[in-house]
Amino acid sequence: MDDVLDVPKYFTCPISLQLMGDPVTTVTGITYDRESIEHWLLDGKNATCPVTKQPLTKDSDLTPNLTLRRLIQSWRDENASRVVNCLPNLRAPLDRSCLLKLVRDIRWHRLQIETLRHIKVLAVGNEQNRNLMIEVGVPKAVMSYVANCCDENRTIGCEVNNCVAVRSHTLIVLKRMFKAASSSELERLKSEFLQTIIRLLRNGITQQAVNASLHILLDSCRWVRNRAMMVEHGAVFELIELDLGFPEKKTTELILGVLFRLCSCADGRAQ
Template sequence: MCRPSLAAMSTLLMASPPSLIIRAPLMEGEEVPSYFLCPISLQLMKDPVTLSTGITYDRESIEHWIFASRRSTCPVSRKILPDSEILTPNHTLRRLIRSWCSLDGVAKQLLPAVKLPAVDAARVAELLELHPLAALRQLRAVVEESERGKRCVEAASGAVDFVVSFVVAGEEAHCAEALDILRSLRVSGADLVGRNPRIVESLTAILRRRGDSQIQSRANSMHLLDVLVREMSHDELAALGEEVFLEVVNVVREGVSQQATKAALRVLATACSCPTGRSRVKAVRAGAVAALVEVLLADPERRACELALVGMDQACRCAEGRAELVAHAAGVAAVATKLLRVSDAGSERAVRVLHSVARHAATPGLVREMEEVGAVAELCLVLQLECRRKTKEKAREILRLHARAWRASPCLPPSFHLS
């Protein structure tokens, strides 16, 4: 059997291939026609698709370019692509590649035997007409298949609400599958709450579940709650029940997962930023201050530290929060040790926490403790090093407030003794 000539292949493809042949290490000495290679990955194409610009790419590479990286141009021609760009399967090229691989003995696993049909919003809408459980599983397959599948599910009318309905229903097995889908999508928190008033209550119930089999569902629920809270109004944040804060704090304490902990810390920081202050009190009553101290003592990576300090700053804006921090045996020390050791943003939050307790909860015992745990020395360093202006101003105010009590401290400049 004779191999088709490169010229014949060119005619079938209705394109002019580049003059150079790029070598690919599939088989020793084997030359791969350059137009069998994806212009993005420079690898043999497994599922060639053609854009409206006439350029062909491997499906995986171009879908990542368009949907994951959110680029709106053709990589080769640089032409602007329409919002509803259609990836047209290039069956002719695919058959040629398969034939070429077969003739040369190239491993057949390089090319998938079966490819799922292209997905679009209309296809997703058809799936919703199936039996609910069958539709849920099909949607999960679509979401897991590609970035394009995710975008199609997001765009299909009623698809996200259909998935959320399983979360609200609360049946464990189906709920877990629905959460896996929602975790992969970019959804609007405001829209979800507006169309599904019980969703926060449902997510809280899932967070309440315990056991190794519930870890992933709890982590996904925490992620979704984070999405919802970030888009809530001040009134909605103030209306969050204490049971929500209790379960969020439990996620922080139990270390469900690294990502779940960060999501929980963001929820605490966002919810406690509500101007009315009611959310702060609820969080403190749920044990947020002690949980945040534990996070700081565990010395997590930078972002988790920053989030914990933001939450502590918010909690200490109410008397209950300051009292909890001062009463904690390691509270002030945990905050002081993060000064100048996390980031500029982290140092600013740590100074704000110390400023809150030094100004509004300054018992003789607290003032002594601040010196004993090194907080005074750290505040003096803040003044000497390159820090944000507001951070320095608050550090200077703390030192002036209690300069007389700290006069014996060797790190306190004489100028403060005279204030």
């Protein structure tokens, strides 16, 4: 019994009481594991911070606690032989077969949300993983899924919270993959991809996912070709409508950043 490993209290999530894999901090200053707090917020009955009881909404911004995440990973590395039932080592590189299985799992309805969560964690933990994800076509598979999820015929009969969670997880995954993409890849984006991102801004996603979408658009519109496609798909109108809804300051800054770049072309200024 003396060899039992005690997890430091500040490494555990106040909701799940398990070791955190992706710690995030809410506006109330409390850190939770992302999956646990997102589930909590998506439950319509939960409108307060579980610890402080201060008001929270499902659109509350969740800030990655990178310092705590590094401390947890360091602790895991030091206690590798004794850590049991913890999340996979986020630094460990993947192989192609593992990623190809994830691509296949996205197509299965009962595995979709869990697969997206898995991809999200892996994309955060290791740059080599992100590069390999791009190489084997994970972004394409994810985007194909979310485009279908936006189809009204696909979402009829689905639980609303489930659809919100899937879309939101997908956009966060894509944002992180964009950070690993090369300039040549971003310059060759397809029109349908940008159209889907723009559609998602008004299709029931969390505040964090809205910001992820805006980051994707901001990274994309560095190229004239991408800016032209965004304007063609009504990005200017959607961004202004979004800002008229009085979003948080961070979201407004991202909106203005995208609009600034879109106004560098004549059609963007006209709209």
